[in-house]
Amino acid sequence: MPDWFRRRHAPPGVANDSQSTGVPDVPAGVFTKCEKCGRILLAKDFERDLKVCPRCDHHHKLSADERIAHVADPGSFQEMDAGLSSADPLGFPDYAAKAAKGVSVSGRPDALVTGTAGIGGYACVLGVADFRFMGGSMGSVFGEKFARAAEYALDQKIPFVVFCASGGARMQEGLLGLMQMAKTSAAVAQLAEAGVPYVSVLTDPTTGGALASFASLGDIILAEPEAYVAFAGTRVAQQAQTHKPPANYQTSEFQMEHGMVDRIVPRKELQTTLVRVLAFFGAPQQSSPLAQAAAAANGNGEMGEPAKSVGRNGKGPH
Template sequence: MLKDLFVKKKKYAAIPSEHAKQDVPEGIMTKCSNCKKIMYSKELIKNLKVCMNCDHHHPMTAYERISSLLDEDTFIEYDKDMISKNPLDFPDYVSKLEKDRQKTKLNEAVVTGEGEISGIRLVIAVMDSSFRMGSMGSVVGEKITRAIEKAKELKVPFLIFTASGGARMQEGVLSLMQMAKTSSALKLFSDQKGLIISVMTHPTTGGVSASFASLGDYNFAEPRALIGFAGRRIIEQTIREELPDDFQTSEFLLKHGQLDSVIHRHEMKDTLGNILDLHQVGGEFDDR
């Protein structure tokens, strides 16, 4: 009939059915935790996980960071199969570790190995906050210490990216011991004129910030990273004063002389390459 030729259009879009929602692949979109803008996950990853709207630096996995920094096909991983035990018989610790292994495809909260940046060989350690919040347990300390010792053996620079909530409470004093162990390894490396570059990312706190993260010849950080030892509320309650809004950010630390520079992620590889090149003499590592 004639009336069927004229169909009144709906003013409002229909709400997608549950079946339609399921057709959208999970993880295809990402909402920025800072500005709340929604963007395609692939575009965000392509931009090194830096928000295209507000420049917020989203967390990177250890392998994503290694891929963004090292020359292609130069990375050789160390101690990949090293895993944590449960020396204190802490309840549910083993099952939580296993859950994190399945979720992150990592065996621990740090990835170590060797590779090249701009053709210059180095040893690298990258912490990953997605595994137990990057907490420092016995294996994390051992892997970092072995990486430092390998850099000393090879006479190449040591580069570390930190991201951690601090010492791992499930391992008690064994975790705290890693502060001294890693710091001692760095001191021995430094005594042999080894070059140490530390880059602190969000967050770097607790025992990690108080040990190897702050012992570089160069101490850098990504923009707006949280860096500190105790929490903000604890400090305010202790000193009975209100702290500045930017307290414990990389910019605050830079302003007060605790960092050498705050480096944007897009500039990180070139900056590190320039520094490594400065410490080369005749194509060999300068150990003067």
């Protein structure tokens, strides 16, 4: 039968990606579809459900801004070091173009967003990686912002809470990228020595150098359900393995079964869980003089440095 009735072009406003996903096209903006099970969802319901699929419970990635809006008390987040951006120390091909794309997609100059926040009224320093910026990779700015945020938490004696969503060290910065593993680990060690709590939350994905450094060093390590948590990606792991590993060995559940994660927390319970953790650690209330002093110092720009670059030619330490 002739294919007279086959639609060859998508009408205006319709996302035409069925060939790549095998899932029917849906009108852009009104509906969305679960990237795991393909269920068609009303976009506003999807947002209301914190981007968790009601059918298969798949936790879709959140941007840094979405994560902050979910866990931080409304209006409490005060960003630090918002203008830091990476130099291109190696002149790595396409680094500048990829960073520029990350800026346009995420609206941020690098992959880690840090600041002070209240969570259920408890003061903390909050760091959130945004996977949309070059896969949340750790370059000089990521490490520098992490270290500055940790130092601020150390100085103010308030907990440091970090959401990881990272593919690991940023290869475009070579050794400088790898050095951020040591830098972030050293910052966490300083917190540990001073008895300042550090809470790590593993989200999809937490891999490579991020998992091998700051993400695994939390006094308490939480993780979202079925998050991809692995040191090596699937392809590398398959090449290196000598026997067939369990099917779920690169998930947060497997990590918890083997003692690497303290608790798997569904996204809708994450904020209340963090409140309990901060209360357990005796974090100061935001109304306390300590927290108010921290917020005032932050508001006065002590942490809010003007835009600058950090890299081999920058002023920032590595």
